[in-house]
Amino acid sequence: MEQGSEEGVLKALRTALAGGGFRLTQQRLSIYKALESSGSHPSCEDLFRKLRTSMPSLSMDTVYRTVGTLEQSGMIRKIVSMDGVQRYDANLSNHHHFVCERCFGVWDIDWEAFDLFPLPEDLSALGTMRTCQVEFKGICLKCGSLGSGSWG
Amino acid sequence: MEQGSEEGVLKALRTALAGGGFRLTQQRLSIYKALESSGSHPSCEDLFRKLRTSMPSLSMDTVYRTVGTLEQSGMIRKIVSMDGVQRYDANLSNHHHFVCERCFGVWDIDWEAFDLFPLPEDLSALGTMRTCQVEFKGICLKCGSLGSGSWG
DNA sequence: CTATTTGCAAATGGTTTGCGTTAGC
DNA sequence: GCTAACGCAAACCATTTGCAAATAG
Numbered sequence: 251m252e253q254g255s256e257e258g259v260l261k262a263l264r265t266a267l268a269g270g271g272f273r274l275t276q277q278r279l280s281i282y283k284a285l286e287s288s289g290s291h292p293s294c295e296d297l298f299r300k301l302r303t304s305m306p307s308l309s310m311d312t313v314y315r316t317v318g319t320l321e322q323s324g325m326i327r328k329i330v331s332m333d334g335v336q337r338y339d340a341n342l343s344n345h346h347h348f349v350c351e352r353c354f355g356v357w358d359i360d361w362e363a364f365d366l367f368p369l370p371e372d373l374s375a376l377g378t379m380r381t382c383q384v385e386f387k388g389i390c391l392k393c394g395s396l397g398s399g400s401w402g
Numbered sequence: 403m404e405q406g407s408e409e410g411v412l413k414a415l416r417t418a419l420a421g422g423g424f425r426l427t428q429q430r431l432s433i434y435k436a437l438e439s440s441g442s443h444p445s446c447e448d449l450f451r452k453l454r455t456s457m458p459s460l461s462m463d464t465v466y467r468t469v470g471t472l473e474q475s476g477m478i479r480k481i482v483s484m485d486g487v488q489r490y491d492a493n494l495s496n497h498h499h500f501v502c503e504r505c506f507g508v509w510d511i512d513w514e515a516f517d518l519f520p521l522p523e524d525l526s527a528l529g530t531m532r533t534c535q536v537e538f539k540g541i542c543l544k545c546g547s548l549g550s551g552s553w554g
Numbered sequence: 555c556t557a558t559t560t561g562c563a564a565a566t567g568g569t570t571t572g573c574g575t576t577a578g579c
Numbered sequence: 580g581c582t583a584a585c586g587c588a589a590a591c592c593a594t595t596t597g598c599a600a601a602t603a604g
Contacts, residue, residue, distance in 0.1 A: 309587070467560085
């Protein structure tokens with residue numbers, strides 16, 4: 251099972267990359283795996299810090315270039331977070347996000363009822379819709395329990 | 403009517419600023435008015451370029467500081483757009499956004515049916531929700547009509 | 555009159571790019 | 580072997596910050 255899924259990842263990644271004319275490299279594989287296995291939504295620096303122990307020669311700009319390549323290949327999705335740092339998500343299934351306005355953490359939310367909900371009609375007047383996600387903003391449990399005025 | 407609404411803006415702005423311990427200045431008023439009268443969602447540079455003709459001494463960092471102040475005062479809302487540039491919105495009514503993935507333009511969408519829709523239950527497990535907006539992504543009409551492969 | 559705000563200019567920090575070397579196909 | 584990708588370092592650009600002068604209350 252583990253080896254099976256390992257193979258699956260490799261194959262899917264190779265196919266997706268080839269579709270964009272990209273090659274499969276060790277760095278791309280590692281970065282994608284790190285993203286996929288991460289429960290959170292890591293930034294480039296998060297990925298870099300996580301991987302540099304096992305890949306000492308890895309450079310920051312390769313991480314930046316690679317997430318761009320993976321995004322173009324449709325393997326990951328960019329999340330624009332509130333702190334101005336780009337974060338990435340290898341979970342391509344339809345889901346939504348809760349963003350903490352204090353610590354800028356991002357959590358996934360599944361909401362099937364919404365996914366079945368009919369979309370507004372006047373969208374076609376603006377263009378062609380591709381994705382549709384709900385962004386909840388507020389204060390996460392941890393930040394909320396710290397008291398409302400503690401950081402500013 | 404025009405003068406009436408002018409007064410209203412001034413008063414509302416003064417009150418909102420005072421609530422945060424801020425003073426009302428010429429720059430803050432001009433920047434807020436520019437934001438309010440803009441149909442789109444201007445960035446700091448957009449605002450700067452628009453205002454510098456009438457306020458030659460205005461500086462870029464004042465625009466940056468002012469949008470932060472206005473946001474803290476609850477008069478405007480920050481939009482994190484896809485191109486990494488912060489954009490602002492003086493429309494505080496509940497509305498949603500359509501973002502073009504090619505030109506990064508942002509359009510407002512009113513969707514009352516969604517606003518009445520019951521929210522997912524498991525939100526409370528994450529924290530306290532404050533706002534909830536739907537982000538539609540896709541290709542706008544103008545970009546779509548330019549042909550799919552023209553820019554890469 | 556006093557504290558805040560502005561404008562200037564320099565610093566910051568995340569992200570991008572040019573180029574010689576390395577590695578995938 | 581040819582071309583794409585990597586690593587390095589420098590560039591880039593939106594945003595932030597320190598400080599002296601100006602201004603709101």
